[in-house]
Amino acid sequence: MSSTPYRTPEPDSRNAATIGKSVKIVGQIFTKEDLYVDGDVEGTIESQENKVTVGPNGRVQASIRAREVIILGQVQGNVETSDKVDIRKDAKLVGDITTSRISIEDGALFKGSIDIKKPEPKPVASAPGPVVARPAEPHSAAASGAVAATTTGVNR
């Protein structure tokens, strides 16, 4: 059994759009792919279905809205995710977080609020239960179509 302590793997920027450490952007950023920010950003960052990573050299003064946010650098602004916020060891975040999951490593600095909002469970289509035919009501005009389901199966 290995005695090496488990370390959270470094985020991979290879498959993401990248803002390099010598780049500064002031404005609104919208992206439909993962974004890796290692430079300076002021404004807003929005990547609803994707992941935004603030690299160790990243300095973000912006609100961030994404599916998932990983912070290794500095962020001043609110962070809202549908899935997860991950604040790594030497990161600094000042702002409010709205998310369904959060992870903070020891050594990270955070000042703000954390509001957990679990995603709404998707409605599950119920499997049709056994059909029990009821005796026709004497005065019912829709007797031929009357069906009473006694059980409802739920797909798990």
Add this chain to the structure above:
Amino acid sequence: MLTERLLSIFRKEGDPVSKGAQPVGLHSTNATRSAPAIGLANRKSARKDPALTRQSRGLEQFFFNIRDVVGLSVLDCAGANQDNIDFLINLGHKVYSQDLVRNLDEAFGQDLAEQTNPSRIDYFLRQNFDYPRETLDGVLLWDALQFMSPALLNATVERLYDVMRPKSYLLAFFTATERVLQAPSHSFRIADNKAIVLTERGIRPAGQVFNNRNLEKLFGKFESVKFFLTRENLREVIVRR
């Protein structure tokens, strides 16, 4: 000889217990000792592991007071750590988090004289307690207040009164050692609703000498003050707004 051997099992180097029974300076009928069972069980492990897990009557009382309610806003001044956040979130509360001791250093350094500057005090309060009136349902101050000079401490307590909801609670720890110029600073992690994990993170100048009487006076505007005295010579104080 047998007695010495038994005592050595429960004693670690520098343990104040080894220097004899600690006097209990009780001025309030509410002061009690916390149950030492977990603390004793961890003394042997404390030699290798600097973190100490012990029961906390103050924490137990704090969570008892907010039991059966969800959606509260709780300010945790221990600095963001996964344990505290998970615990409070799993109770269904919104968590406000900051490292108050670290923020004290950033605002004033470790020089207590710097804590008397009114404009610096105002800046500190705006940076750390900038909440609308009567917003917070609970405040976990841990040991941060004991490192504040009287001027800063009074201003902070005044601000806490403003931002806490009526009938809400705060928990604060103060050293119970009389005439002390310095006190150990700890990081605090919630183990469960009645236990905490303390890790010492250095010695700091204490803001002043604390006793039950001046603490009651400090929180005079609040509805009630309750004290618990611990084996580590900490005074755990539960205050009701």
